[in-house]
Amino acid sequence: MELQYALELTGTFVFAISGALAIREKEHDLFGAGFTGFITAIGGGTLRDILLNSYPLVWIGNVQVLYAILAGVLAAFIFPNFLSRLRKTFFLFDTLGIGFFTVLGVEKALSLGVRPEIAAIMGMFSAVMGGVIRDTLTNEIPILFRKEIYASACLAGAVVYLVLNYFGLERNYNxxxxMSLIISIRLIAMKYKLSLPRLD
Amino acid sequence: MELQYALELTGTFVFAISGALAIREKEHDLFGAGFTGFITAIGGGTLRDILLNSYPLVWIGNVQVLYAILAGVLAAFIFPNFLSRLRKTFFLFDTLGIGFFTVLGVEKALSLGVRPEIAAIMGMFSAVMGGVIRDTLTNEIPILFRKEIYASACLAGAVVYLVLNYFGLERNYNxxxxMSLIISIRLIAMKYKLSLPRLD
Amino acid sequence: MELQYALELTGTFVFAISGALAIREKEHDLFGAGFTGFITAIGGGTLRDILLNSYPLVWIGNVQVLYAILAGVLAAFIFPNFLSRLRKTFFLFDTLGIGFFTVLGVEKALSLGVRPEIAAIMGMFSAVMGGVIRDTLTNEIPILFRKEIYASACLAGAVVYLVLNYFGLERNYNxxxxMSLIISIRLIAMKYKLSLPRLD
Known part of the structure; x- marks a missing residue:
């Protein structure tokens, strides 16, 4: 359980960095970048917990999460060029992050007693809605609507987790x-520029 | 009461279809269309229930609502051309839908003990905020701000419901x-391209 | 305490006016303007209270707040030219408003038992998120991301309040x-077009 908590803080830290760096090309000042990093890191879990009426929100009840975010924002401020050059590393971290937060979101929703269909949606929301809220606030087309497979990979992984859980697979294997499924789908989709068909 | 529930599921189904088809001209893939249909169908009621602290949210506590949404999204996927040709039929369904969901939203708010002024706002929110959230996420000008009378018809109908309710009119007549008032205002506004005056 | 309540209603009234007038140059009708005024006035406090699970929301539990908003919207409808000519006066009112609502938001969050770090964020959210939601809905770049120092002034004032509170300064002095700090930073930033550095 301590490994999981350390991973959560690390994931939050990485999401905050990538959120803060995401608006680097824009006219935004340091405060705007920090705000964006903050929203990116907390948005998905906050939406999930509001929808499920689970209080206190994680970052409000646990100040270490807040400090992981602040550390991420500060890192983005102090080493913007260094971190920007790590773009590929960050893409990898972000991909690990969405895999991790999806499955954690599913588990949290299940622990709150909702049906598996709802837990799958909540897992996906945990992983992607922070980025969606960030993109909406900064007038971008949300990442969810862009070409390559993204949120659908999270949904697929969430469903697989729930199926394997139903059949009693041990948690760590599951x-x-x-997570490997989500990460693989995302990496393969980016490498081969795969997208789902359009509606026409 | 069973008729009402059947109508609710039908309304949710129709809102999901029109939400999914709304982004057809865009670059969005099937997942984006499904997500948009989902948000359109649940957005208004979800916002109302969060503002009123009414949990569990309808689509989380009642899985049939979720399946009505999924059915609507699937229908939009399988028969996009057929359904798009029904544009006028859908406009009618959407108009029936906002009338229906406004009054249902007013009743739910009243049942939670809020004042009538708040219930009127909640009725309007139930009907229109799903579309507003959808438009905001997809970078459109929200339907609320476009020309023809839309949300104001819902607000007018909500106020009339509350006034007639105050004077003791039987629920079914009310x-x-x-609902007829909302639907008539909307249809007449569209036919004659009526809009409220601007602020100048 | 009665002075504070009168100030709250006045602040809400002013926020509603400036929200309604903010979209005057656009194609929006009276309803859109009223809706925008409403969202501007309630958005920040509503987000704060949802995040902190503090119900009923202020404008739902206290109908006088709702009427202050309606009065502001009506004033914007009846005297748009007169009020628009008061642009400078409104800028001043808005600046007083963000100072006032920041500190009130900090105090409310503290009274709900959260840590001071969270209270600082909640104070800033109370003051600025109504405008951010308004700008997001109307497809503007949120004021938060624009040039001159704005939300960061609120955050600075919130932190100062918390520090002085920690050291036991009497509430009225604090x-x-x-508030003076927030107002001064904002006025000086506008006068000399000061902004925080960018991330590069």
Missing amino acids: LLIS | LLIS | LLIS
Whole structure:
């Protein structure tokens, strides 16, 4: 359980960095970048917990999460060029992050007693809605609507987790399989520029 | 009461279809269309229930609502051309839908003990905010701000419902009158391209 | 305490006016303007209270707040030219408003038992998120991301309030100092077009 908590803080830290750097090309000042990093890091989990009426919100009840975000924002301020050059590393971290937060979101929703269909949606929301809120606030087309497979990979992984969980697979194996699935779909989709068909 | 529930599921189904088809001309893939249909169908009621602290949210507590949405999204996927040709039929369904959901939203708010002024706002929110959230996420000018009378018709119907309710009119008559008012205002506004005056 | 309540209603009234007038140059009708005024006035406090799970929301539990908003919207409808000519006066009112609502938001969050770090964020959110939501809905770049120092002034004032509060300064002096700081930073930033550095 301590490994998981350390991973959560690390994931939050990475999401905050990538959020803050995401608006670097724009006219935004340091405060705007920090705000964007903050929203990116907390948005998905906050929406999930509001929808499920689970209070206190994680970053309000646990100040370490807030400090992980602040550390991410500060890192983006102090080393913007260094971190920007790590773009590929960050893409990898972000991909690990959405895999991780999806499965954690599914588990949290299940622990709150909702049906598996709802837990799948909540897992996906945990992973992607921070980025969606960030993009909406900064007048971008949300990442969800852009070309390559993204949120649908999270949804697929969430469903696989729930199916394997239903059949009684041990949690650690399940985590490994579901997260690997999300990460693989996302990496393959980016490499081969795969997207789902359009509606026409 | 069973008729009402059947109508609710039908309304949700129709809102999901029109939400999914709304982004057809865009670059969005099937997942984006499904997500948009989902948000359109649940957005208004979800916002109302969060503002009123009414949990569980309808689509989380009642899985049939979720399946009505999924059915609507699937229908939009399988028959996009057929459904798009029904544009006029959908406009009619959407108009029936906002009338119906406004009055239902007013009643739910009243049942939670809020003042009538708040219930009127909640009725309007139930009907229109799903579309507003959808438009905001997809970078459109929200339908609320476009030309023809739309949300104001819902607000007018909500106020009429509350006034007639105050004077003790029987519920079924009241539903019929208030919904008809919303639907008539909207249809007449579209036919004659009526809009409220601007602020100048 | 009665002075504070009168100030709150006045602040809400002013926020509603400036929200309604903010979209005057656009194609929006009276309803759109009223809706925008409403969202501007309630958005920040509503987001704060949802995040902190503090119900009923202020404008739902206290109908006088709702009427202050309606009065502001009506005033914008009846005297748009007169009020628009008061642009400078409104800028001043808005600046007083963000100072006032920041400190009030900090105090409300503290009274709900959260840590001071969270209270600082909630104070800033109370003051600025109504405008951010308004700008997002109307497809503007949120004021938060525009050039001159704005939300960061609120955050600075919130932190100062918390520090002075920690050291036991009497509340009235603290209010005066913290609000003056926010107002001064904002006025000086506008006069000399000061902005925080960018991330590069």
